[in-house]
Amino acid sequence: MTYRVVQWGTGAVGVEAIRGILDHPELELVGVKVYSEAKAGTDAGVLAGRNPVGVTAEVDVDTAAADAVLYAPRHPSVDDAVAILASGANLITTAFAFHPARMAPADRERLQRACAEGGSSLHGTGLNPGNLGVVIPLALAGMSRTVEHVTVQERADWSVYDSTEITFDQMKFGSPINEVDAHTDGLRFTSHLFREQVWLLGDALNLGVDEVTTELEVIPASADRDVCGRTLRAGTVAGQHWQWTGLRKGVPVIEVETLWTVGEPQPKHWPAPRHGWTVTIEGTPSMQAHLMTLASFRRDVPLEEHVRSASVATAMQAVNAVGAVCDAPAGFVTMADLPLSLYRGAR
The missing domain is CATH 3.30.360 (Dihydrodipicolinate Reductase; domain 2)
Structure with a gap:
């Protein structure tokens, strides 16, 4: 099965997520959300330092046709999350919601209602926390x-x-x-x-x-x-x-x-x-x-690649969880609820 994915945010983690989605044999990139007009209109492949892939980054993104949204903004918004979940898209985030049951009650209740309305799941992941x-x-x-x-x-x-x-x-x-x-x-x-x-x-x-x-x-x-x-x-x-x-x-x-x-x-x-x-x-x-996390334990690589490896690991924990989250029952799905996120090879 192929899961249709929107990448929300194109910072250090978001760019690595785009690369991971493009390489994943079970995922299809169908949209990219950016916050800057300077990035809007740019092909997602170009944003990720690759050849164009035919998906254009936009400030306003429709998530209703997506199976999952990988949500990685610098400043997460409960309003955004509620809208995404209510649209029917599952939300996998590296920005918040690691244990929604322990969130502020008002936010928790809004997110629960959105999951019920959209038949969708919310999953928080990352490194640490994560x-x-x-x-x-x-x-x-x-x-x-x-x-x-x-x-x-x-x-x-x-x-x-x-x-x-x-x-x-x-x-x-x-x-x-x-x-x-x-x-x-x-x-x-x-x-x-x-x-x-x-x-x-x-x-x-x-x-x-x-x-x-x-x-x-x-x-x-x-x-x-x-x-x-x-x-x-x-x-x-x-x-x-x-x-x-x-x-x-x-x-x-x-x-x-x-x-x-x-x-x-x-x-x-x-x-x-x-x-x-x-x-x-x-x-x-x-x-x-x-x-x-390092870029390699065997190869001689620049320092910036070693630093970037933490962003790669953060993004891939979310990318590799897409299938399990999409297949999970609607509602809150924590890292303790999912099976291990396995590497599935690359295209």
Whole structure:
């Protein structure tokens, strides 16, 4: 069966999704949503750095004829999601809705009604939050007799990430220290996604989580630094240590931790896992897995290709889930509900 897919958004992840859709033997690209008039009218293949494919990017896209919409805007909108789902298209997103059952009640109810109206499904996925933060722990837990504690750690240096709008404007690196906390605009939304991930792990593993707490420590830059053409000034935010903890009767059972810096050495009191993602399960038996995304472990490739590999992995988790989401019953479908998203080869 061939599934008709609209790609919504053409940023770093959206462009990789277009490439993935074009290469996937079971998918057909039927539309591309862009937010810029400068991109409107451009062939989707050209946007993805390929030959023209006969699909033109548009600001206004009709999703009613699509089987699925891959939704990857920088700023997700519940209004957009409701309209897409009500049109009958299944919505697979890397931008939000990792565990809709734990969303704000008003948003959850609107999305539920839209799924019922359109006979469609909503699925949130990605890396972390996403596959590395949910699917990998769940897969490891399948080898357990008991699970006492789950830890997901991410360590990354953002100084080579060339999307400076996200680094500076959304994630607030380079901002005055006293203006950044867990409730700052942009960070509050990101934090909510990770909180959903903790709830999803707790619910899926039946760990009895009854509260999720959030902690953030920021550190200042020790010197001015050039970050992909923008200056991060000494004394402004150059590191963020986040910790989201799922508690059961006051006792931590799930901890999701991110250690993010922008060219700044980590302070000694921070944990120091290897760069990438480390998943640890304490139980019977106890297990640990470390993962990284690189362009290659064998070939000599430019640094920018290694950086881009995370966007490829994020996009392909959504692309490879299209068939399973389209075949799922209408409603919310989490990463804990779907079978594994398998690689199906390329055209």
